[in-house]
Amino acid sequence: MTEAPDRLKTILDECKTLAFDLNFTLAKDWKKESSDRLLVGYLPIYVPREIIHAANGLPVGIMGAGDRKQIIKGDAYYQSYICHLPRGIVEMALDTNLENFDGFLFPSICDCVRNLSGMFKLVKKGKFTRYFDYPQNFEKHIGGTFYRELIETILQDMYQINGVKVTPEKLNHAIGLYNTNRQLIEAIYNIRQDAPWRLSAVDTYHILRAGLTIPVEKHNEILQEVVTLIGEEYGEPLDNIRIVVSGSFCEQPPIGLIKSVEMAGCYIVDDDFMLGSRWIQGDMDNSTSDPLNEIVDGFLTKSAPSSAVYDVGNPKGARLVKLVKERNADGVIFCAASFCDPALLDRPELQKSCDAGGIAHINFQFHENTGQFKVIKEQAGTFSDSIKLWV
Amino acid sequence: MADVKEAVKEKSMVIQKEMLANLFTELSTAKENGKKVVYTFVPGNITELILAMDMLPVYPEINALQSGMRKKSGSYIKDAEKVGFSEDVCTYVKCDIGMMLNGNIGPTGEKLPEPDLLLLSYTGCFTFMKWFENLERLYPGVEIAMLHTPYQEDGKITEDQVNYMVKQLKEDVIPKMEKVAGKKLDYDRLSKMLENSSKAEDLWVQVLQSAKNVPSPIDAYFAGVYYMGPLNTAFRGTEIALEYYQELHNEVFERMKLGLHPVTPEGEMKEERFRLVVEGPPNWTNFREFWKIFYDMGAVIVASTYTKVGGLYDQGFRHDPEKPLESLAKYCMGCYTNLNLPQRVDLLEHYIKEYKADGFLINSIKSCNSFSAGQLLMMREIEQRCGIPVGFIESDLVDPRYFSYANIKNRLESYFQMLGQRKVIMEQEGQTV
Ligand code: SF4
Ligand code: SF4
Numbered sequence: 110m111t112e113a114p115d116r117l118k119t120i121l122d123e124c125k126t127l128a129f130d131l132n133f134t135l136a137k138d139w140k141k142e143s144s145d146r147l148l149v150g151y152l153p154i155y156v157p158r159e160i161i162h163a164a165n166g167l168p169v170g171i172m173g174a175g176d177r178k179q180i181i182k183g184d185a186y187y188q189s190y191i192c193h194l195p196r197g198i199v200e201m202a203l204d205t206n207l208e209n210f211d212g213f214l215f216p217s218i219c220d221c222v223r224n225l226s227g228m229f230k231l232v233k234k235g236k237f238t239r240y241f242d243y244p245q246n247f248e249k250h251i252g253g254t255f256y257r258e259l260i261e262t263i264l265q266d267m268y269q270i271n272g273v274k275v276t277p278e279k280l281n282h283a284i285g286l287y288n289t290n291r292q293l294i295e296a297i298y299n300i301r302q303d304a305p306w307r308l309s310a311v312d313t314y315h316i317l318r319a320g321l322t323i324p325v326e327k328h329n330e331i332l333q334e335v336v337t338l339i340g341e342e343y344g345e346p347l348d349n350i351r352i353v354v355s356g357s358f359c360e361q362p363p364i365g366l367i368k369s370v371e372m373a374g375c376y377i378v379d380d381d382f383m384l385g386s387r388w389i390q391g392d393m394d395n396s397t398s399d400p401l402n403e404i405v406d407g408f409l410t411k412s413a414p415s416s417a418v419y420d421v422g423n424p425k426g427a428r429l430v431k432l433v434k435e436r437n438a439d440g441v442i443f444c445a446a447s448f449c450d451p452a453l454l455d456r457p458e459l460q461k462s463c464d465a466g467g468i469a470h471i472n473f474q475f476h477e478n479t480g481q482f483k484v485i486k487e488q489a490g491t492f493s494d495s496i497k498l499w500v
Numbered sequence: 501m502a503d504v505k506e507a508v509k510e511k512s513m514v515i516q517k518e519m520l521a522n523l524f525t526e527l528s529t530a531k532e533n534g535k536k537v538v539y540t541f542v543p544g545n546i547t548e549l550i551l552a553m554d555m556l557p558v559y560p561e562i563n564a565l566q567s568g569m570r571k572k573s574g575s576y577i578k579d580a581e582k583v584g585f586s587e588d589v590c591t592y593v594k595c596d597i598g599m600m601l602n603g604n605i606g607p608t609g610e611k612l613p614e615p616d617l618l619l620l621s622y623t624g625c626f627t628f629m630k631w632f633e634n635l636e637r638l639y640p641g642v643e644i645a646m647l648h649t650p651y652q653e654d655g656k657i658t659e660d661q662v663n664y665m666v667k668q669l670k671e672d673v674i675p676k677m678e679k680v681a682g683k684k685l686d687y688d689r690l691s692k693m694l695e696n697s698s699k700a701e702d703l704w705v706q707v708l709q710s711a712k713n714v715p716s717p718i719d720a721y722f723a724g725v726y727y728m729g730p731l732n733t734a735f736r737g738t739e740i741a742l743e744y745y746q747e748l749h750n751e752v753f754e755r756m757k758l759g760l761h762p763v764t765p766e767g768e769m770k771e772e773r774f775r776l777v778v779e780g781p782p783n784w785t786n787f788r789e790f791w792k793i794f795y796d797m798g799a800v801i802v803a804s805t806y807t808k809v810g811g812l813y814d815q816g817f818r819h820d821p822e823k824p825l826e827s828l829a830k831y832c833m834g835c836y837t838n839l840n841l842p843q844r845v846d847l848l849e850h851y852i853k854e855y856k857a858d859g860f861l862i863n864s865i866k867s868c869n870s871f872s873a874g875q876l877l878m879m880r881e882i883e884q885r886c887g888i889p890v891g892f893i894e895s896d897l898v899d900p901r902y903f904s905y906a907n908i909k910n911r912l913e914s915y916f917q918m919l920g921q922r923k924v925i926m927e928q929e930g931q932t933v
Binding site: 185186187188190191195217218219220221223224225226227228230231232239240242244245246248250251252254255258259416419420421445447448449450451453454455456457458460461474 | 583584585586588589590593620622625626627629630631632633634636637644646648650651653654660661663664667668671672840841842844845864866869870872873874875876877881894
């Protein structure tokens with residue numbers, strides 16, 4: 110077979126629609142089916158979605174408005190030197206996009222997201238709004254205890270709305286579902302590592318992002334089908350280089366940008382676009398009598414390298430180099446949102462690690478609503494050509 | 501650019517100058533004298549712990565602001581950009597990194613000693629964490645301690661948060677400090693220092709609150725940044741800080757008794773036309789010119805949030821010698837940038853009313869997301885709640901490329917004009933402003 114299977118094309122179309130449905134229609138329909146269901150929106154990067162699932166809720170990833178929504182009010186809330194993501198989210202909050210959401214979680218990844226949590230409080234959005242202040246101390250009895258208390262507070266927030274008691278059984282069930290979700294995502298990345306031509310980076314992106322807007326059970330079905338379909342031989346490899354994209358963990362690059370990089374001759378074999386969905390590296394035990402403990406441990410010991418987590422003792426640079434080697438990549442494209450302090454302050458050190466590891470790299474910055482990709486395409490093309498010359 | 505004359509010095513200023521000179525001399529000889537050096541941040545600092553173990557603190561932010569005032573920050577920032585730091589990120593970080601790349605020469609022209617301990621007290625700003633990760637790489641192998649301060653996300657400090665911080669202090673931070681200092685923490689000494697802190701804090705609050713008087717004897721922003729120095733940095737808990745605040749207090753209250761106006765670099769102001777509350781840090785590269793725009797127009801800042809980055813003492817917090825670690829934890833969590841946005845708006849509203857302000861002004865800093873993200877919404881809220889004219893200007897802390905004197909002056913002049921017109925109308929209508 111040389112063509113992608115038709116079934117795959119159908120799935121991809123569905124995912125493409127779901128990924129950018131900024132009205133979260135499917136999620137809202139899901140909630141309507143029962144009065145004790147909750148919709149809990151969360152911002153990048155990571156929240157333990159298992160706890161929301163166990164409380165009869167649907168965690169919905171709010172990754173910004175991208176280039177899909179005209180920003181009218183949002184710009185009036187932000188100075189020009191602040192990244193684009195929060196203004197899109199404010200636009201959505203002031204419009205009808207986030208209606209019927211019960212609560213919002215703002216992970217502690219930067220001061221913009223932190224202060225956005227306060228803006229949601231000021232404009233009284235949602236029945237609860239929490240800054241999800243995960244610990245930067247990774248000792249179980251210090252940071253772990255604090256993290257557990259934080260999770261218990263959120264469980265209480267949800268309980269007060271729907272009265273659903275979270276039991277160890279429900280939590281274990283959710284842990285199992287999200288373990289499967291991550292396993293299947295990893296399986297897709299692994300297949301793409303060997304045969305990146307079978308599923309483009311843009312399609313992969315759509316599949317993963319769709320998962321932020323639908324129940325995990327449904328997403329697992331989609332992922333399972335995709336794994337099966339792309340496990341078949343089809344398509345022909347191109348003379349592309351293989352790269353890892355780093356720095357786009359929060360504000361998302363426009364699809365046109367990802368496409369331009371691919372068209373410039375780069376297979377993106379790993380990235381941090383949907384880092385939250387891949388945050389826990391490996392499985393969490395779903396058979397214990399204290400599943401909350403597993404969730405806490407997961408964060409403390411299995412978190413992905415990230416600009417949001419204090420990395421002394423476990424440097425991100427070394428972890429990036431390791432990833433590049435494991436993925437057999439030729440280089441790294443640092444691709445961060447403009448004005449993104451966490452990503453941009455990490456960049457020099459990550460670049461240094463790449464230099465030390467003999468890994469080629471380039472960088473560019475973007476806004477989620479950037480519409481011009483000519484320069485980026487040229488840069489990526491030159492990068493690809495230069496690597497091909499030397500490899 | 502405006503021509504600013506030489507500053508007039510009061511006794512408290514002389515004391516502070518000496519305090520700083522002595523500190524930098526001590527720092528320059530630290531290695532010879534076997535003194536250990538701790539790099540740490542201003543908001544939520546735990547200076548009493550450092551001093552109680554006979555170590556010397558260095559504050560990279562203070563170095564950055566000093567570099568800004570000495571017109572060195574521009575080239576430092578460019579040097580940091582040359583090694584890969586984006587133009588978009590916090591310029592304090594870049595200025596500090598640039599200073600290190602250029603030999604780490606401190607404000608007095610002497611080389612600053614390398615750190616024996618990097619103490620990341622991480623309060624109110626996520627960038628601090630990134631800054632320290634970068635510092636750690638500049639000083640490989642140096643001991644490093646992290647104190648994570650939870651955010652007041654729900655508008656209050658919870659018991660869980662205090663416990664988390666005390667545990668970090670007891671089990672991680674203090675043992676590391678003891679290891680570097682080569683001695684055990686003497687809790688009695690710490691308590692004595694906290695008692696001094698608390699006394700100095702009482703005096704500082706009275707100085708701040710003197711601005712409720714009409715006319716105000718102080719400028720609580722431009723002069724406030726000098727007044728807050730000893731308490732926010734290397735001297736909190738010391739006898740000399742207490743002496744400084746006693747002197748400052750005497751001077752301010754004497755001025756108030758005599759009905760005098762604030763002291764500026766060009767002498768005493770002659771009138772108080774406008775009373776303002778200001779949100780956001782000042783610009784350091786053109787600090788004097790910036791201030792002059794205000795005092796030339798008779799505008800006095802009666803309360804500011806920037807002077808609360810080192811603690812909200814005026815809202816009742818005091819270091820407590822009876823509960824040293826708990827009070828240090830609460831102190832860290834209580835700093836202004838660790839408040840959530842609704843708390844910040846409430847505080848501003850309170851200042852505007854308590855200090856009888858005519859206007860509210862935001863100086864929005866390009867570098868600082870911690871302050872700046874959300875300020876436009878805060879401004880709207882204040883406008884609605886207080887019904888006073890609000891102003892908005894933009895600059896940067898230490899990047900001279902983002903200080904446009906003409907632009908800022910124009911904006912401020914229009915703003916003051918608006919305030920003036922409003923005053924006239926209100927006076928005609930017989931209302932108090
Ligand atoms: S893009 Fe960066 S700065 Fe902006 S909200 Fe996300 S993490 Fe924060
Ligand atoms: S972002 Fe603001 S608070 Fe943080 S280091 Fe920079 S200037 Fe300081």
